[in-house]
Amino acid sequence: MLRRTFVGIVSAAALTLGLGGAVSAQETMKVGLILPMTGPFASTGRQIEAAAKLYMQQNGDTVAGKKIQLIVKDDTGVADVTKRLAQELIVNDKVGVIAGFGLTPLALATAPLATQAKVPAVVMAAATSTITEASPFIVRTSGTLPQNAMPMAEWASQNGIKKVVTLVSDYGPGIDAEKAFSGAFTKAGGQVENLRVPLQNPDFSPFLQKVADAKPDALFVFVPSGVGAQFMKQFVERGLDKGGIKLIATGDVTDDDILNGMGDVALGTITTHYYSAAHDSPENKAFVDAFKKANNGMRPNFMAVGGYDGMHLIYEGLKKTNGAGGQALVDAMKGMSWTSPRGPITIDPQTRDIIQNVYVRKVERVNGELYNVEFATIEDVKDPVKAAKSN
Amino acid sequence: MQDKPFMSSLTTDEVATSLRRKGRWGLGEVLFWLAAAATLFFLPERHLILNEIAIIGLFAVSLDLILGYAGIVSLGHAAFFGVGAYVAGIFAKEMTGDPLTGLAVAGVAAALLGFATSFLVLRGADLTRLMVTLGVALVAGEIANQASWLTGGADGLQGIMMGPLLGMFEFDIFGTTAYAYSLVVLFVLFVVARRIVHSPFGLSLRSIRDNSLRARAVGIPVNRRLVAIYTISAAYAGIAGGLLAQTTQFVSLDVLAFHRSADVLLVLVIGGVGYLYGGLIGAVIFKVLQDILSSMTPQYWQFWIGLILVVLVLAGRERLTERARFLAGRLFGRSAGAPRTAPAREGRP
Numbered sequence A: 001m002l003r004r005t006f007v008g009i010v011s012a013a014a015l016t017l018g019l020g021g022a023v024s025a026q027e028t029m030k031v032g033l034i035l036p037m038t039g040p041f042a043s044t045g046r047q048i049e050a051a052a053k054l055y056m057q058q059n060g061d062t063v064a065g066k067k068i069q070l071i072v073k074d075d076t077g078v079a080d081v082t083k084r085l086a087q088e089l090i091v092n093d094k095v096g097v098i099a100g101f102g103l104t105p106l107a108l109a110t111a112p113l114a115t116q117a118k119v120p121a122v123v124m125a126a127a128t129s130t131i132t133e134a135s136p137f138i139v140r141t142s143g144t145l146p147q148n149a150m151p152m153a154e155w156a157s158q159n160g161i162k163k164v165v166t167l168v169s170d171y172g173p174g175i176d177a178e179k180a181f182s183g184a185f186t187k188a189g190g191q192v193e194n195l196r197v198p199l200q201n202p203d204f205s206p207f208l209q210k211v212a213d214a215k216p217d218a219l220f221v222f223v224p225s226g227v228g229a230q231f232m233k234q235f236v237e238r239g240l241d242k243g244g245i246k247l248i249a250t251g252d253v254t255d256d257d258i259l260n261g262m263g264d265v266a267l268g269t270i271t272t273h274y275y276s277a278a279h280d281s282p283e284n285k286a287f288v289d290a291f292k293k294a295n296n297g298m299r300p301n302f303m304a305v306g307g308y309d310g311m312h313l314i315y316e317g318l319k320k321t322n323g324a325g326g327q328a329l330v331d332a333m334k335g336m337s338w339t340s341p342r343g344p345i346t347i348d349p350q351t352r353d354i355i356q357n358v359y360v361r362k363v364e365r366v367n368g369e370l371y372n373v374e375f376a377t378i379e380d381v382k383d384p385v386k387a388a389k390s391n
Numbered sequence B: 001m002q003d004k005p006f007m008s009s010l011t012t013d014e015v016a017t018s019l020r021r022k023g024r025w026g027l028g029e030v031l032f033w034l035a036a037a038a039t040l041f042f043l044p045e046r047h048l049i050l051n052e053i054a055i056i057g058l059f060a061v062s063l064d065l066i067l068g069y070a071g072i073v074s075l076g077h078a079a080f081f082g083v084g085a086y087v088a089g090i091f092a093k094e095m096t097g098d099p100l101t102g103l104a105v106a107g108v109a110a111a112l113l114g115f116a117t118s119f120l121v122l123r124g125a126d127l128t129r130l131m132v133t134l135g136v137a138l139v140a141g142e143i144a145n146q147a148s149w150l151t152g153g154a155d156g157l158q159g160i161m162m163g164p165l166l167g168m169f170e171f172d173i174f175g176t177t178a179y180a181y182s183l184v185v186l187f188v189l190f191v192v193a194r195r196i197v198h199s200p201f202g203l204s205l206r207s208i209r210d211n212s213l214r215a216r217a218v219g220i221p222v223n224r225r226l227v228a229i230y231t232i233s234a235a236y237a238g239i240a241g242g243l244l245a246q247t248t249q250f251v252s253l254d255v256l257a258f259h260r261s262a263d264v265l266l267v268l269v270i271g272g273v274g275y276l277y278g279g280l281i282g283a284v285i286f287k288v289l290q291d292i293l294s295s296m297t298p299q300y301w302q303f304w305i306g307l308i309l310v311v312l313v314l315a316g317r318e319r320l321t322e323r324a325r326f327l328a329g330r331l332f333g334r335s336a337g338a339p340r341t342a343p344a345r346e347g348r349p
Helices: A002-022 A042-059 A079-091 A104-117 A129-133 A145-158 A172-187 A205-214 A228-237 A256-266 A282-294 A302-321 A326-333 A384-390 B012-023 B027-042 B044-067 B078-094 B099-122 B126-146 B176-197 B200-210 B212-217 B222-248 B258-271 B276-296 B301-315 B317-331
Strands: A028-035 A066-074 A097-100 A121-123 A138-140 A163-169 A191-197 A218-222 A246-250 A270-273 A337-340 A343-347 A354-366 A369-381
Touching (some): A028 A042, A042 A097, A042 A256, A042 A282, A042 A302, A066 A302, A066 B276, A079 B044, A104 A138, A104 A172, A129 A384, A145 A172, A145 A246, A145 A270, A145 A354, A163 A172, A163 A205, A172 A191, A205 A228, A270 A369, A282 A302, A302 A337, A343 A369, B012 B200, B027 B044, B027 B176, B027 B276, B044 B176, B044 B258, B044 B276, B078 B099, B078 B126, B078 B222, B078 B258, B099 B126, B099 B222, B126 B258, B176 B200, B176 B276, B200 B222, B258 B276, B258 B301
Parallel strands (some): A028 A066, A028 A097, A097 A121, A121 A138, A246 A270
Antiparallel strands (some): A270 A354, A343 A354, A354 A369
């Protein structure tokens, strides 16, 4: 009896879920947005979802005669769940595009599916260089770690920094950042020592002690979006800010979402990144204002801009293909270029990765709030890893 | 409520009869498996999640063997699940993509780890066991993280290519082969587990659980029995992990994470401890709830899951199942007071 009741519940649930998918006609284009909405990387999901919804609100939900329907799924940041959700979205909901992907493993787990089902996958967050090589259907609107880390190395060597310790999270993007930074910095004549912290539940203090002992000119850091605040706190607790060690990082550490909460300790941190909410352009001002208004004052970060541009890419791609998906849509996305809130960007037709400006920024107080204020621009940066391969 | 104590005054014949009676397949059980088999044909759109349910169900059965029947509490059962998943994944990548061979290897590897760590679990009482099992899982997780040349580290093990099942059935994108495969494996292992718990061996486990001193006094080799069941349970968990690796063709560090151990404990608590179907029913409820709630509110579903769990515990699952059993008994004309296989063991973790 009880058992059958459960079976009944299961079937009823399955039916309702199944029907929900079947009702829509062929004139809709479904976009499956798979994001970590709960768990340690929930901020990534929240930002991207908000940005995607904002884009649809601003640009309407009809493109090339098709109604765009966004289906948001929570993968909790767990790779096998991401893969299952993607599979369900493709098989049951018949989505035309899958998008999102908060972390590298999540994108890599899903890559074979995109290839198998010929469904374009728009990576809006994950930043390991190799992701776009995992499937010919992957297009990226976030950025890669080497793209941000190499300009940092160049800036450091030009600004009197001779010895650097790198501290990165021990997974794909972290290792990418470490390699890119170390390679470029040693080539410019600098000296580098590498440290890696675990991705899950990082405790930075033992590593920071090592840094204090090594007495470098600067400490280069990469941690994923959201973890920066914790790092900053321990950096100050160890007194490293007073020890004359300059803090340089990729923009992930001084993430706009949490920067203001870090307090004065973050002041003066030099970072390189593709997006700052303080970027001075009319497009960005409009974007930041609209985003804040729609989300209770939440400041957009680079995840949000990745999601916003990802939706733009999908919209423009569909316009170009007149609503067709699959291979045609990926082809239409290749080489597309526009002015995003972050500045001019282009989808590299060869690698399907993004070409964008990288800015050197410094944390400053502007109108009472902390911002990454840009003071130098390196234009049209391609992913250095893939650029090196093609040469 | 406790099971009737195993009285030494029962004659061998009476024990044998009682075991046989409990071991008989009830109508409800047959219906349960028929319904499960029916989902293969009638719910083609949900095979992916059903596959996950079958795997978690098997994992929960594995935990129930030690927790519900032998009274060994564990917060680190994911160690065996994860080892099974990694072994199956690496085996498929490096040796052969044949699923059944890989699954056997995964089970054996997890059993070996289970056997080796069972001696740690023998020492101490519940709290020690919680800590030891938790520790074993943490160690396994860190090894997998550090050995990134073998496991892919935090990026996950990629490039697993599975061969066709039995050389005939390719794993398809709809998850049908995967689900059929997992369901059959679950069924076979369930039958074996059922046989185990209804055997004299299973009975001796229960007497150890209820009073290990007395069990020792009547001549049951307590430690040997516990080592045996712990090893069997580890093999089960390893096979569940192997199934996950083979059917998703991806393994991430997450298979060894603490939340896997916690989730499976939760599943078991929802469904019922010391009752093999408890794990399966719990897995169905847990996954279906999670799926429905998380598609309704991707951001806040965990709140609702938590709330439902609290309500479930407050209302008393034991009482709910008791009532359902009573009704079932009335409906099928069986006596409601028939001997129960599931002793209520409230107040234990």
